[in-house]
Structure formats: C-alpha cells, structure tokens
Amino acid sequence: MMSSLRIPLYVKSISGTMPCMPRNAVIGVDIGTSSSKGVLVDAGSGDVLRSAVREHAVDRPGPGRFEMDARVWWREFASLSRELTADLDQDGLAVAAVGVSGMGPCVLLTDGHDTPVRPAILYGVDTRSTAQIARLEEELGAEEIVRRCGSGLSSQAAGAKIAWVADEEPEAFADARRLYMPSSWLVRRLTGAYVLDHHSASQCTPLYDTNAQEWYAPWVQRIAPRLELPPLRWSGEAAGAVTLDAAAETGLPAGVPVTTGTIDAWAEAVSVGAQGPGDLMLMYGTTMFLVHTVPGAGLLTSPALWSTVGALPGTRNLAGGMATSGAVTTWLRELFGSPDFAELLRLAEESGPGANGLLMLPYFAGERTPLMDPAARGLIAGLTLSHTRGDLYRAALEGTACGVRHNIEAIEAAGGDIRRIVAVGGGTKGALWTRIVSDVTGRAQEVRATTIGAAYGDALLAAQLAGDARIDDWNPVAEVVRPDPARTAAYDELYGLYRQLYPASADVVHALAARQHR
Structure with a gap:
C-alpha cells in the first residue's frame, strides 16, 4: 500500500x-x-x-x-x-x-472537541468507585449484572468509574461527551x-452486553446518558x-x-499466540495478568474473575489480574537503594525456596482477582533480624507465584480448561521468576523467542492487516519451563499457609486500610 x-x-x-x-x-x-x-x-x-x-x-x-x-x-x-x-x-x-x-x-472522558474534562482514571489498581459499585449492584442487581455483562462489578469495571465522575465531579461530567x-x-x-474494540468495551461493566456484543442502551442511559459511546470493532x-x-x-x-x-x-x-482454546497467557509485568481462552463459544462466569469477549472474533475469555507483581519488586529495589535487578535475582537465588521462612501477601495496592478486595494490603510474615534483601526479594517472587496459583485454581473452578500456559513480559527475563511460578503451580510454561509483549502483539495485528503473518513463523517457542516435582511438593505447604494468611489477617488489614483513607 x-x-x-x-x-x-x-x-x-x-x-x-x-x-x-x-x-x-x-x-x-x-x-x-x-x-x-x-x-x-x-x-x-x-x-x-x-x-x-x-x-x-x-x-x-x-x-x-x-x-x-x-x-x-x-x-x-x-x-x-x-x-x-x-x-x-x-x-x-x-x-x-x-x-x-x-x-x-481506563476512563478518559472528553468534551465534544476531544478535550479531556479530567485526567484519565486507570484500571483496577484505582479503587475509588467502591460506593458506586455498591449502589449499582443494589439498583441493577448483582446477579443480573453478571448474567448480562459476564462479570460482576469490581475496581476493574470502567462503568463504575464513569459513575464516580458523575457523582463526585458533576461539573466535569456535565461537559463529558466521549469515552476513550x-x-x-x-x-x-x-x-x-472514534471507535473502541469489543474486548475493551466488555470491561466497561455494566455498559456492555457480552451476549449481544453491543452497548446495553438501558444501562448506558441510566449511568452515562450524555456520553456518545464509540462504535465497536474487533482489535485487528x-x-x-x-x-x-x-x-x-x-x-x-x-x-x-x-x-x-x-x-x-x-x-x-x-x-x-495464546488465543487457542485452552490457552492461558501469563503476563509478567507491573501487574500479573492471566487470560484464558475458553474452549467453545459458551460464556463462563465467576464472581472471582472477569468474563470478557476476546480480542479476536468468536473468542471468549476468563481473565484474572493481580493488582501488583513487578510493582512490588520495583518497590523493593527502590527501598534497597536501587541495586541492579540482576543482583537482586542473584541474591534471591541464593536465598532458596521458601525465602528462609518468609511469606509475602503481594496485595500492596489491594487485590483484584480472585479476592476482589480493594482494601487488602501487603503483608510480610515471619520477619526476623536475620533476613536479608535476597530473602525479601525471593518472598516477593514466591508471593506473586502463589497469587498466580490462586488465580489458576479459580479459573478451573469456574469451568476453565487450561491446556497450555504461555509466559510473556519483562519478568520472564532472568529465568528465576518463571521457574518459581512453575514450581509453585506445578505447571509448565512455554516461553517464545520474543517476549517484548503488547507492542509486539500490536505489530503482529498490524502485519495481519497489511498481509499474511503467522505467529509460529514470527515468534517460535524458545523454551519450556517445567516444574521440579520435589520443589512443587515443598511449595504446597507454603501455598497452604499463603491461603490461610489472608483470611486470618483480613480484619486487622481492613482496619489499617481504613486509617489510610482518613
């Protein structure tokens, strides 16, 4: 062209x-x-x-x-x-x-001339819409929201954040005409x-009908009557x-x-190339994200997950996302005086499985799936004066790995059928983190030759738009990370403690979270 x-x-x-x-x-x-x-x-x-x-x-x-x-x-x-x-x-x-x-x-609202009426509100890490979620569930019915939209309301729901702007910033909302x-x-x-892809729209709960795959006019008029929502297309x-x-x-x-x-x-x-039936994409980034392509065309739902339409026509997903993962390791690196990540990985390797008796709940920005608890908080249990930077860094990697296992179990409990896991993102570098995740979950992970991530996927869709590009030609599998059975057995005990720690500490943590909002 x-x-x-x-x-x-x-x-x-x-x-x-x-x-x-x-x-x-x-x-x-x-x-x-x-x-x-x-x-x-x-x-x-x-x-x-x-x-x-x-x-x-x-x-x-x-x-x-x-x-x-x-x-x-x-x-x-x-x-x-x-x-x-x-x-x-x-x-x-x-x-x-x-x-x-x-x-x-995200929620970027603009006026009719595309001038933003306020800064964009980000995805599920932003937890401001708690009151709007409660009100919409009461008005629309929590079960009806899940039936029509595929997912319940959570901090991930863009529609609830639009409602927050309407409630808390009425002057800005009065000027809003478009959603980006x-x-x-x-x-x-x-x-x-002015367009939006179907997948993004399906995360605008409760504005999108995932069965009809179109905006649901009655709830749009109720929540955002002035907005001219964009026409919908598929990602590619x-x-x-x-x-x-x-x-x-x-x-x-x-x-x-x-x-x-x-x-x-x-x-x-x-x-x-993780869009086939039974595939699970595991993204190692600032947050940890999981996207499972559901075999068949049926809609699977779970109060602990997000059910969405896929990026490609004819696909549906069960998705999960941790509020932090790489964000915690970056936070630790800064606390430690910004040593090189490679040095921290070396120290974590020396620490060994179990981080010398440390256990971390990585809920440092609340937690999305499967807890759906914006008031959850990070917790490091078992600290002594003998623990080192390597122990803490190892505990962060193992804590996020436990979070991945928790999400995988939620996906399968909802009816998902995980046949293959493909890892992607910056966290796949250095090998230790992916190895810990495989050991904790007991699952193998494919790592393809190029793990740059989303920008590379954007390029592939662009190449398919311009001609004929195939993922196996572009990006073949480079290695398979397989779990060590002995380490998996050892991690089973740690994972059991991980699952106990959140409910055991939730009341105290929620009280502390409330103090942080005063």
Missing part, C-alpha cells in the same frame, strides 16, 4: 539501473503503566528491527487513586514513532501498518476515527488511516492503516 508513496531505491544490475522495492515493516506501540514501548518489525519475518521506550509515572492524588494525563499518551506515541521511522529509506524499509494498545480498562482508552485515544489522534480490524496532520507529528506516511487496538494484556496474548 505504502510503496506508492515512497521514493523507490535503485540498485545496479547487469542490464542497468532498476528499482528495488522497500521491505514492508510494521509498527506496534503500547501505552503501559510505567512506560510506553514501541517496536518496528519486519512484516515478513517478525524480526524486531528497532525498539524504543519512554518511561513515565502515573499520578496518585489520594489513597486508591491512580490517574494519568492523556496528553502524555499521544506525546510519547509521536516521539516513539519519529524515532522508529527515522531514515527508513536508507534501510530499504517502508511502514505498511500501525498497531496500538494500552493499559486498561489509551488505544482508542491514539486511534483518534492518528486517524480521526482497520480503524482508519493516518491523516496528514498525524503524519506531520509522527513521521508516519499518510494513508497507512491503523488497527482498532485493544487492552495491553490481550495484545500480549496475541504476541505469543
């Missing part, structure tokens, strides 16, 4: 000078919690040709509140795009398509299209093409197609 817009390259041949058409490349960009990441990928081979990162911080205006200025999303996208596309002609490359994703579900998430905001700026469908104005800001050629995009965890699943 774009070769007609490029100046052809020329090479010498026996018969004279002849044009050499540039190779197609695709761009994927993901707006994450702590950074935005972009990749330039060879559309044919899947090789990552260039990558770039822009780090950022989220705002925390109060306990349980996480926000971000949406202008950062576009500014970082434009910066990444300019870096990724610089001097492509010299390398014989041409951008054929662009894919996008972002953290979510990071991916759809980028699409709007790139193409002018074209939302539009790069406009002349966007091309000037980003360095992209005008006319390049852009995918509709989706939430980062679902793009991560695409990046490692």
Whole structure:
C-alpha cells in the first residue's frame, strides 16, 4: 500500500539501473503503566528491527487513586514513532501498518472537541468507585449484572468509574461527551476515527452486553446518558488511516492503516499466540495478568474473575489480574537503594525456596482477582533480624507465584480448561521468576523467542492487516519451563499457609486500610 508513496531505491544490475522495492515493516506501540514501548518489525519475518521506550509515572492524588494525563499518551506515541521511522529509506524499509494498545480498562472522558474534562482514571489498581459499585449492584442487581455483562462489578469495571465522575465531579461530567482508552485515544489522534474494540468495551461493566456484543442502551442511559459511546470493532480490524496532520507529528506516511487496538494484556496474548482454546497467557509485568481462552463459544462466569469477549472474533475469555507483581519488586529495589535487578535475582537465588521462612501477601495496592478486595494490603510474615534483601526479594517472587496459583485454581473452578500456559513480559527475563511460578503451580510454561509483549502483539495485528503473518513463523517457542516435582511438593505447604494468611489477617488489614483513607 505504502510503496506508492515512497521514493523507490535503485540498485545496479547487469542490464542497468532498476528499482528495488522497500521491505514492508510494521509498527506496534503500547501505552503501559510505567512506560510506553514501541517496536518496528519486519512484516515478513517478525524480526524486531528497532525498539524504543519512554518511561513515565502515573499520578496518585489520594489513597486508591491512580490517574494519568492523556496528553502524555499521544506525546510519547509521536516521539516513539519519529524515532522508529527515522531514515527508513536508507534501510530499504517502508511502514505498511500501525498497531496500538494500552493499559486498561481506563476512563478518559472528553468534551465534544476531544478535550479531556479530567485526567484519565486507570484500571483496577484505582479503587475509588467502591460506593458506586455498591449502589449499582443494589439498583441493577448483582446477579443480573453478571448474567448480562459476564462479570460482576469490581475496581476493574470502567462503568463504575464513569459513575464516580458523575457523582463526585458533576461539573466535569456535565461537559463529558466521549469515552476513550489509551488505544482508542491514539486511534483518534492518528486517524480521526472514534471507535473502541469489543474486548475493551466488555470491561466497561455494566455498559456492555457480552451476549449481544453491543452497548446495553438501558444501562448506558441510566449511568452515562450524555456520553456518545464509540462504535465497536474487533482489535485487528482497520480503524482508519493516518491523516496528514498525524503524519506531520509522527513521521508516519499518510494513508497507512491503523488497527482498532485493544487492552495491553490481550495484545500480549496475541504476541505469543495464546488465543487457542485452552490457552492461558501469563503476563509478567507491573501487574500479573492471566487470560484464558475458553474452549467453545459458551460464556463462563465467576464472581472471582472477569468474563470478557476476546480480542479476536468468536473468542471468549476468563481473565484474572493481580493488582501488583513487578510493582512490588520495583518497590523493593527502590527501598534497597536501587541495586541492579540482576543482583537482586542473584541474591534471591541464593536465598532458596521458601525465602528462609518468609511469606509475602503481594496485595500492596489491594487485590483484584480472585479476592476482589480493594482494601487488602501487603503483608510480610515471619520477619526476623536475620533476613536479608535476597530473602525479601525471593518472598516477593514466591508471593506473586502463589497469587498466580490462586488465580489458576479459580479459573478451573469456574469451568476453565487450561491446556497450555504461555509466559510473556519483562519478568520472564532472568529465568528465576518463571521457574518459581512453575514450581509453585506445578505447571509448565512455554516461553517464545520474543517476549517484548503488547507492542509486539500490536505489530503482529498490524502485519495481519497489511498481509499474511503467522505467529509460529514470527515468534517460535524458545523454551519450556517445567516444574521440579520435589520443589512443587515443598511449595504446597507454603501455598497452604499463603491461603490461610489472608483470611486470618483480613480484619486487622481492613482496619489499617481504613486509617489510610482518613
């Protein structure tokens, strides 16, 4: 598509000078919690040709509140795009398509001119909508919400956060006309299209009917009557093409197609081919996320999980997410004076299984699934004066591994059939964390050659939009992490203690959480 817009390259041949058409490349960009990441990928081979990162911080205006200025999303996208596309002609490359994703579900409300009326409210780590959840459950019926939407209301529900803005910031809500998430905001700026993918919409509980796969007008009118909710498409469908104005800001050629995009965890699943029946994608990131593709077309629901439509047509998911994982290890690294992560992994390896008698509940920002408890808090049990940095770091890795096992058990209790686990994300580096998770869960994990994550999944969807790209050609399996039966047996006892510790401490922890909100 774009070769007609490029100046052809020329090479010498026996018969004279002849044009050499540039190779197609695709761009994927993901707006994450702590950074935005972009990749330039060879559309044919899947090789990552260039990558770039822009780090950022989220705002925390109060306990349980996480926000971000949406202008950062576009500014970082434009910066990444300019870096990724610089001097492509010299390398014989041409951008054929662009894919996008972002953290979510987020709530960015704008007026009719696309000016944000307030900062974007982030996904389930933001727990401000507790009162709205209780009210909506009473008004609409908790069971009816699950029946129609697939999931109950929790801190992950975007619809409840919209209700919070209506209740707590009525002047801002009076000006609100449109709803965006990071991916759809980028699409709007790139193409002018106002669209949202079905998967993201299915996390706008209770505004989306997961059975009919469309906005549910009666509840939309009740909760957000002034909002003009976006038309819905599937993640890999074209939302539009790069406009002349966007091309000037980003360095992209005008006319390049852009995918509709989706939430980062679902793009991560695409990046490692974990959308087949029985697949479970396990994302090691700032938070730990699990996406299970349910065999068959039936809807499975659980009060402990999220039931959503998938990123691809005809798929349904049971999903779980821990509020923190990598966020805890980063917090520890900062407390320790920012030593290198590799050094902390070495110390954790020396600590050994069980972290010398330490047990951590990784609920440092509340907990999402399967507890659905925004007032949960982190807990480190068994501390003595003899414990070291390596013990604490090991306890964090083992605590998150126990959280993964808890979610896996909840998925299977809800009727899920996990046949394969595929790991992805920055936490797969260094091998120790994935090995601990396999030992704690007793499950093998596939690790593919490229574990960059969501941005790579965005690029794959873009390549599929531009032509024919297959995941096994792009990103073959590089290794399989298998559990050690002896360590799994030892961890069974630790996991039993893990499951006991939360209910045993919940009353005290909830009282402390209440004091933090005063």
